[in-house]
Amino acid sequence: MDLLTELAIFVLAAFVGFSVISKVPNTLHTPLMSGTNAIHGIVLLGGLLVIGEAAGGLNKVILVIAIAFGTINIVGGFLVTDRMLEMFKKKPTPPKRDEDAS
């Protein structure tokens, strides 16, 4: 793929990221940070693509560590986010009190 196509993808993805995220309420910022954090674990794919072509013990060791790191990033990231969000699940709430009672 040529560099300009890749740059085009980059620019468009950046705009999608900006517009989607700028609408998240404060409350969800921590889970959001954690969730996006999990998504950059995608770098695992880089390790998968490169390890087959790598030769030599040190290269393999480096890439096994990279794959392990990427996996920690993905698995840990999504699980932690899920744990946080689990707490937001709908619960039966008491009937709302009149806010302007006074």
Add this chain to the structure above:
Amino acid sequence: MISASFSFQDPDVIRGAYVVAFILFILGLIRLRHPATARNGNLLAAIGMALAVVATLLDRRVGDFGLIALGIVIGTAIGVPAARSVKMTAMPQMVALFNGVGGGAVALIAWAEFRRAGGDLPSDVEIPSLFAAVIGSVSFWGSNIAFAKLQEILPGRPIMLPAQKLLNLGLLTAAVVGCVVLAAGSTSQAIFIGVLVVAAVLGNMFVLPIGGADMPVVISLLNAFTGLSAAATGIALDNTALIVAGTLVGASGSILTNLMAEAMNRSIPSIFAGGFGGGGAVAGAAGQAQLEGRPVRSTTAADAAIQLAYARLVVVVPGYGMAVAQAQHAVRELAKELERRGVEVKYAIHPVAGRMPGHMNVLLAEADVPYDQLKEMDDINPDFPRTDVALVIGANDVTNPAARHQTDSPIYGMPILDVDKSASVIVLKRSMNPGFAGIENELYHEPKTAMLFGDAKASVQEITGELQAL
């Protein structure tokens, strides 16, 4: 690997799977915007990730499945228990660590690619790869320092070296020069390792001088960095999945960094100039001196209980101290007892209460506090003048009126909760030690403020006990 004839190994099939993964990532992010759909959104993103990983494994270039399995097993064995066992209060550190390993993976992949090619990479591969190596390394080490500071392995106060800024500038220059030499055709691995090491030192140096209070902003920024470095790796490896997912994170991380900095009324350049979040003693010295002579009124659980029992509206102001004491369940019990007596209870959530935006909401949700009682700063501030008792539990800087009027205070201009406008204030606090930003809180010296010293959880339980006995 079994070679199939048609097949899922077709590059177009793999790229098609990536497109589906992008849709899932973006839908996931969209769903993360609402509490009701957020969990499902996270799940969608995770499915997208699983799809991208499986599709990549089908790629014919992928080999060495034994080692891949080894790496994934090690990663799972570390990541799953860590994510399962971490306490809600330690979430920010955990996010920092997960972010750091992502950056580490980026830097390692760049290094391995460099070694594989013997340093002889075409420049449209080498330049993004070097970028990824530097940013990944900064992100890895910076995140580790952020973790150590939040975990209190390192002191939260800023650690300054003489000529810190000059040193950082020198390090950055050295890294850039190294990259230029490599991009210009040098195949020296020593220079590449040198660049990685310089970037590592830079990552350390760049986070060390930043105070603990600013750490969320730093983690968010490093999150964006890692995203960008993953996108750069994607350009180097010609992989659209990395470009798209990395860029989405880079974009969202930047936005979030900005929002957090705004909530604290801090400009990003001033955060990275360092020195805040532990200093302040010098800047606010004049105001502090005035406070010293003023008395602090302390109260007892029994008195507090009576005050609360006869209030009409009680606003609970939770802060990091409540999180540390794991008092959220006790607070919920107290609120239930008050509601039983017909007292209206609301919770005032400052955007940066706790150590990350939204952190307090997560903790209170854990304790089954009804979602509609959690009020954000702008919604609750108009209510304080009609509030009978504001119950401040382990919150400090976000209630300090100095932010409104004391121009030489380091927190001057930060939006605060107008706790001082309520009829009376009860502050639960361990001691008179200043908060994370290291400044005295004049709220504590107000005549209408009563301090209840002790562990937040024990104090809350005591008040609840007294209430039940009334």
